[in-house]
Amino acid sequence: MWWNSIVCEGRLDFILAFKSRALKDKLKEWAKTSNGNLAMQKHFESIAKCEKIAWRQRSSGQSVETGVTTTPSFSTINKCP
DSSP states (O other), X not given: OHHHHOOOOSOHHHHHHHHHHHHHXXXXXXXXXXXXXXXXXXXXXXXXXXXXXXXXXXHXXXXXXXXXXXXXXXXXXXXXX
């Protein structure tokens, strides 16, 4: 475990404080790498949802150009960027 790999000498309270700071830095690094940019992830999810709706409409023959505006997904298409 990385906690034991940190070598620090001195009083026990100093060692605990030093390792706690190291833990804080490791947690910040972990949060950035594992979660990434949450706003960007949400944006990608909304794009994927819009693409899914567009492909579903294309495959079923429904499209905005042909005048089928009463479908439930029409309002969703208008919201897509």
